[in-house]
Amino acid sequence: DIAEAPLLLKQATDRLLGAPPHPRRTRFMVTLPASTARDSRFAMALVEHGMDCARINAAHDDVETWAAMARQVQRAAARCGRSVQILVDLPGPKLRTGPVAPGAPVMHAKVKRDDEGRVIECARVILDGSGQPGRDAVREPGQEPVLGRLSVPRDWVGQLRHSDAIAFRDLRGRRREFRVVHRIDAQQVVVECERGAYIAPGTTLERRARTGRRVRAEVGPFEARPARIRVMTGERLLLSPIPDAGRPERRRADGRLEAPAVVGCIEPSIFQHLEVGHTVKIDDGKITAQVERLDRHGAMLRVVHAPPRGARLGPDKGLNFPDTRLPSQGLDQRDQNALRFAAEHADIIGYSFVQSGAELDALHQSLAALTRRRIGIIAKIETAAALEQLPGIIVHGASRGPFGVMIARGDLAVEVGYLRLAEVQEELLWLCEAARVPVIWATQVLEELIKRGAPTRAEITDAATAERAECIMLNKGPYLPEALDTLSNLIGRMSRHQSKKTARFSPLPW
Incomplete structure (x- = not known):
């Protein structure tokens, strides 16, 4: 009715x-x-x-x-x-890409500038004496950014005082200076830098003590982010059945591709059902590719669509196989x-x-x-x-x-x-x-x-x-x-x- x-x-x-x-x-x-x-x-x-x-x-x-x-x-x-x-x-x-080999263990401390190049926000970093490795800042849309951390000796960071200046040379050999702005606890302080800097394990930080003596410390281990993979329309990309096989592409000096990037698939059984010509979509469809060849190394894909300047590809990105009928x-x-x-x-x-x-x-x-x-x-x-x-x-x-x-x-x-x-x-x-x-x-x-x-x-x-x-x-x-x-x-x-x-x-x- x-x-x-x-x-x-x-x-x-x-x-x-x-x-x-x-x-x-x-x-x-x-x-x-x-x-x-x-x-x-x-x-x-x-x-x-x-x-x-x-x-x-x-x-x-x-x-x-x-x-x-x-x-x-x-x-x-x-x-x-x-x-x-x-x-x-x-x-x-949910089918996803697997881990990607780590990139260089480098922190890029960034400042914000206005349209005329004046600094409107200093780079902020936490100097951490807890013994944990350092890590880069995390910035997600719509969420408060999480400050990056540099691992330093506990005794050294415990002696820092508000407004102390800490001099160093970054990876490019440029003179830079941190200034202490806030103590979080006995093991952690927040510092600011008025200029951008690239910092890696082994970078020497130098604090001038109130007695005039210079007290040095080295930046400790740093958790590197996954290496950056960039794919362009028309290029090849290897999808591997080895989940942690991810590694970036190699390019010539002129930017042309020398060896394709490799991304792993967390579900190796998918390769039993793939066929040449099947479509593979990656990262919610930002990248569309087609299977060109299947062999023991995996599926060689040809990228048929990516953003004009290419797309970055990393771990834990979605994989869709719209032409492939997968068993339950x-x-x-x-x-x-x-x-x-x-x-x-x-x-x-x-x-x-x-x-x-x-x-x-x-x-x-x-x-x-x-x-x-x-x-x-x-x-x-x-x-x-x-x-x-x-x-x-x-x-x-x-x-x-x-x-x-x-x-x-x-x-x-x-x-x-x-x-x-x-x-x-x-x-x-x-x-x-x-x-x-x-x-x-x-x-x-x-x-x-x-x-x-x-x-x-x-x-x-x-x-x-x-x-x-x-x-x-x-x-x-x-x-x-x-x-x-x-x-x-x-x-x-x-x-x-x-x-x-x-x-x-x-x-x-x-």
Whole structure:
């Protein structure tokens, strides 16, 4: 009965995601950062600003962190008098590049300059006497930078005082000077440098003591970052079955390629299914290549697309094989560990990279052996194979209990191509509505707002389109509470104009 269809979909959604928050029908799911485990105020802010489901990505962190994240959300929900579902996302068989040989153990201490070259921010470094090796600074979009560290003798750093000057010559032989600006503890001080410098193990640091005596110390061991690999369109790249075989390319003086770079694949069995001509996409599709040759060394790829100035390639980058049909790998040990945790703590389980209904049957069997609790399942549609098997996935999933489908647009876009993605997400919405299956709209929703505090025009329109799904997922970032407010306002406006795919033709507001 067509008239009953909306009610049946609503009931299926309520069974999976819980009752909707008045007055909106669309639920908001949020991917929790690991810091939520120790930040009760952030968890409270997410609940207060409208989070209906908290997603724990079990591909990262550990059981203790997951449990702490769940506890923070549950306590915040109880204080607010709200019900918030906990979703645990199983890691799944994500194919990635393996480790890359380390590069030179060098720290580049960088200053910031204005348009006229004046220094507006000195380079800051921690001198660390704890005995741990030094490491470079970490800068992630939307997050506070983590200062780099240089390992120095404990006794030497313990004698430093505020404003002490420390002279040295960097790797280029240039005279430079650190000045102590802050002591963290007995073993660590923060220093500033008004000019950029390249520093490596063995660099001599010289402090002038108050007695006039010069006290020297050498920079100790330094954890080098992976060597930089750069690939250009038209060049070759060797994909190796040895996971840790990664090493950079060799180039002639004129920049032309002399020997191709090598990247390892963490799952060597993939090479049994690769064929010449198959497409390989790397790092969320930033690099597209085709298999030219297969031999005992691996797959020699020809890069057919990369950014105009080339692309940097490193460890732990995603690998997609859209032309290659890979056999089901089932639940590996990491999945089993996450499943045991989910059986105790989760309301919903996300099944990553599901490719068939039989895999859902196997998941239910494994879950039944762990608990009698009624736990919902969300099938994440991330591959071309999952699209082909979608009817079977829906039948096997929806027949066993609360069930939903996630349009995981990240890997899905890489698999089917960006031009096809818009069509595919429409088709998924149609099919799932016809089957009375709730849909979760995921990946990069309001991403600029979440990471940098201001949305783009395009992502506002994308989020408005997402109103047709039963649930919208936001990824982690420092401006999540603001993004939840924006999304709530936007969804409220759009719900006056449409219900699923049906226009309401509400009165115009002007």
